[in-house]
Amino acid sequence: MTDKEKQSGKSTEGMLDYNENSSAQLQLVRLLSPLVRELVHSMDAPCAEFKIVDYGCGPGVNSIEMVKPAIEACLEKFSDTPIVVCHSDQVGNDWNTLFELVSGSDGYAHIAKGIRTEAAIGSFYDQVTSSETVSIGTCIFASHWLSQGIQLDSAGTVWFADLLSDARRIVDRIAQKDWTQFLLQRALEIRAGGFLVVGTLGSVPDTSEKNGIAASGRGIYRAIYVVAQTMAEDGLISSESLESFLFSLWFMTEAEARHTLVKNPELKTAFEIYRISVEPSPTKASDIFEDHIQEPGTYAEKYVGYIRAFGDSTLRTHLFGSNSVNSEHLDQLMTEFYNRLAHLYESETNKYACEVWHLVVVLRRK
Template identity: 80%
Template sequence: MTEKKMQSGQSTEGMLDYNDNSSAQLQLVRLLSPLVRDLVHSMSPPDTEFKIMDYGCGPGVNSIEMVKPAIEACLEKFAKTPIVVCHSDQVGNDWNTLFQLAAGPEGYAQMSKNIRTEAAVGSFYDQVTSPASASIGTCIFASHWLSQGIQLTSAGTVWFADLQSDARQIVDRIAQRDWTQFLLQRSREINAGGHLVVGTLGSVPDASEVNGIAASGRGIYRSIQVVAKSMVDDALISPKSLDSFLFSLWFMTEAEARRPFEENTELRDAFEVIQTTVQPAPTKAEDIFQEHIDDPHTYAQKYVGYIRAFADSTLRTHLFGPNCRTAELLDQLMAEFYNRLTQLYESETNKHACEVWHLVVVLRRK
């Protein structure tokens, strides 16, 4: 089996209403905030400025909240040191919203006149800032997206955790290569004594699952498969388009997160590994919208909003787009998909609940 690159490697470009539908992401940000403060307090004074790198910033709300504790700790310990916040993401990111939030009443620009905001446009699998320039880097709910879109035969599933045989091995190799490359780039950008904090979705061992792991969000990805298959059955989209569609992501286990440090000498020499863990989310680990379970309509709306936020652009471009000759037809297909998804969650509710295991990796640059 051969792998094929899709026409775009920007899996997260065009995220829809992300800031309004990212409560699960914000939970992890709040969990990591005390850790980020402590790490900054443990550092020595920088030579010139204190640079915070925000890798994979997205439209902003969670990134803003993640850099705030680093800024607060820096203002407390290095009161007169200039602070630079550099947000990094793809060219198609909603940069206007990000900078409006940063400068707004809930942003960080008001915390001090000694803060400068920058953007680094490009993939974080490449170099995005000057060598040894960053004091601390954070990457929240972003490192699970692969460097490229993937098109291969994946009949019966739209995501990595249910892939079989050669297809799984192909995506596994890409995921491990990407994670290693991400870490190597950060090893060159973070200065000695600096830190990298990565928080995202993870997977845990589970003998009952087809590949021996239970991955975060398995319910929602399987719900997407169910609804898309129903549209194939009703001849709204072609079987080929579904069988070749795959979300380009991978949620690592603890062992997978540690592997580059065991196999790559450059990384082992560059970083002290402080933490690599996968743990259930501290609240709502079994269902991110469990508080709405007794109201099926609201429950369904929450899930559909969450799925639209991260998946709409991918679904439009790589699943439904190839079935459409006009933008109007594409909009109709997307509306039908979300209507069916809503009906699924209203009728079956938590059968397709989103479980969450947090992967947290904390490194210190030697």
């Protein structure tokens, strides 16, 4: 294990091959683009610059595609206003890839002269940019990551949706506190009349599930548990480490997303709710890789790539790291895990498909 991995308490860091394995995120970006355009057109002119912030921007492609409609609409509506694009993420983000893409052929630097690009490095659970300066903030597939790594008795599962009793209540409280904190920080940063657009994975009521909700991605988190359990049974990792490992995330229902906005006095004063919805993704809602179902090898490869892109750092740091004696051993455990995962998807195909419900929250700063 490297020092960096040992020291990291963050829930995400160093997402792998992200641009190649984030088509589900890009789909939501495309879905929200007309809305972002419409919101910018409905705004009053900013005092000085028109500032766009993409929170939890990741390494590139999707962040660029998310800010483009805001830039284009700003040029249409406020032609002579200087534009600032701020990409915000944690220190471990792949900033070099991002900035290469900004000025590349599919980037936005060439859309107009003088677009200034900034990075704000830090956690979006803190204030990351100056007060009352942001005209539009976006946050795609990021706000579901909680503010801290969590270890508790999570026997039988690796994620929030299958937790029971006290464990679920503890993580629920952290998730509600984090969502409130995220919104309070944005209330400081967004100018009067500006907008916040959050698009992420959501959950819907479902009485057939043990906690009464069906959460996006339930198949893949259950697949991860099944595979890790076979490794515990084969003595490759300890059962104790698996039974206390949890992905630090929470996919809210519409009611959960709304709750703090109507109950917290500061948020109620700060924001007008423009939209809160959880809806099935308009395409591939029941299986993000359904196009490949006829070729089990490719289907498995796609799922392993997707899981690796968002989950590798968490799995390394918080599960397999404590079961390895050195970095070589850790790499072997990771390889074994992905081989077993590929085998599971190849043999069971869509039993562990990733379903997607989009949670969209749009708020106007009063």
